[in-house]
Amino acid sequence: DTGVSQNPRHKITKRGQxxxxxxxxxxxxxxLYWYRQTLGQGPEFLTYFQNEAQLEKSRLLSDRxxxxxxxxxxxxxxxxxxxxxxxxxxxxxxxxxRRGGVETxxxxxxxxxxxx
Amino acid sequence: xxxVTQLDSQVPVFEEAPVELRCNYSxxxxxxxxxxxxxxxxxxQLLLKYLSGSTLVESINGFEAEFNKSQTSFHLRKPSVHISxxxxxxxxxNRRGSQGNLIFGKGTKLSVKx
Numbered sequence: 001d002t003g004v005s006q007n008p009r010h011k012i013t014k015r016g017q018x019x020x021x022x023x024x025x026x027x028x029x030x031x032l033y034w035y036r037q038t039l040g041q042g043p044e045f046l047t048y049f050q051n052e053a054q055l056e057k058s059r060l061l062s063d064r065x066x067x068x069x070x071x072x073x074x075x076x077x078x079x080x081x082x083x084x085x086x087x088x089x090x091x092x093x094x095x096x097x098r099r100g101g102v103e104t105x106x107x108x109x110x111x112x113x114x115x116x
Numbered sequence: 117x118x119x120v121t122q123l124d125s126q127v128p129v130f131e132e133a134p135v136e137l138r139c140n141y142s143x144x145x146x147x148x149x150x151x152x153x154x155x156x157x158x159x160x161q162l163l164l165k166y167l168s169g170s171t172l173v174e175s176i177n178g179f180e181a182e183f184n185k186s187q188t189s190f191h192l193r194k195p196s197v198h199i200s201x202x203x204x205x206x207x208x209x210n211r212r213g214s215q216g217n218l219i220f221g222k223g224t225k226l227s228v229k230x
Contacts (some may be wrong), residue, residue, distance in 0.1 A: 004159070033217060035218075040125075040222065040223075041222055041223075042120075042122075042206050042208070042220030042221050042222050042223050043160070043206070043218070043220050044220070045217040045218065045219070048217055056217065058217075091159070091160070093160075104162055104165065105162075105218060106162070107152075107159045107160035107161070108159050109158065109159040110159055
């Protein structure tokens, strides 16, 4: 088990371009989360999936953002028409929901996005 | 809604000194509490968590945290820090019975000097 992986680790783009990030969770983890972390702040929740179903979206997730988890394994987060305010670290986490238990979320190393 | 306040954005200490990183939360319902650590250029790692039972929880590297319900606090302590403890520490809460998204504080940067 290699943990949660994210690609790319760094992305520099020009304002107005589209970007896509990928997250590979720990195998057999049925829950997958996306968070955003800006400088000087803690991570903020964006959205989460249980298997392939997107169950919750934060108000931070504007209509320029879309996330998918097509087969309940890896997930992608796409940002369309990027803005400078989108510059942040995008974190992915996964967990295994067990009935009556409490999940521990395991985080990936993040993708750092810089929008010029 | 829940919120988390980490009162100190930066804590400089000398090696082998004790340290306390403060965390207070607000919630109208019962919560689970977590401390995560982020070493330079690495992802967040779970340090310890309080779910129920004993209010004092410990990590494998000497940190401990005590849940204090009356003061709504979950402060992190270590009696003697090492240079390798230099990192950013995040306190987080998760509402009991929720679907799991964590609410984080802004983090505390611990800087251990020789």
